[in-house]
Amino acid sequence: MTDQTIPEPVAAFVEAVNRHDESAFLDAFTQDGAVDDWGRVFTGREQIKGWSDNEFIGAHGTLAVEEVEVAGGAVTVIGDWRSTHANGRSRFVFDVEGDLIKRMTIREG
Template sequence: MNDITLPKAVENFIAANNAHDATALAAVFGAGATVRDDGRTWAGGAEIRAWIQSHLIDPKVVITPTSFAGDRLVASGDGDFPGGPLSFAFVFGIEDDHVTELAIDLV
């Protein structure tokens, strides 16, 4: 991925997202995980699966990493949404190779 070294959980998140595989993407998240995106927070498996479908799978989002430092991935996101591609910052909380927290903001 552009010679950027990523934690396994982040690699899995990007690969499942870019394959548009909702099941694999949901499996990246640990029990009790939360996602903050678009000014809202999704918590737990059912809410995160709904977020995955509406925010990543349906618009066919493709994430292209540009940098990673600490817990923050900066990436280009493109898909079936207005204004793309856009730059996003994904801040990950990771435990045992699973995403426990994810916050997404425009850069």
């Protein structure tokens, strides 16, 4: 399925990111959640926060969603990422576990 409707919990996550809400961003992940940012993997709240402080929430990032695809437990969001750290079309793949995000993988869109 490809459309603009983002299923939960990814929709709430994108909203948290766009309003720079660090607590909601971190709370969106499972305890052992991970971020794979172009092959650099950050696991657990402390590592994700450290990465985000420099490259995501701390860089005032925003994501303008262009495409959404749902396949099984994975939600793919492609959009225009803008921040003080990096800019450009990016692909975010979210592995969802229950009502939390188990892993977010970021690649070129």
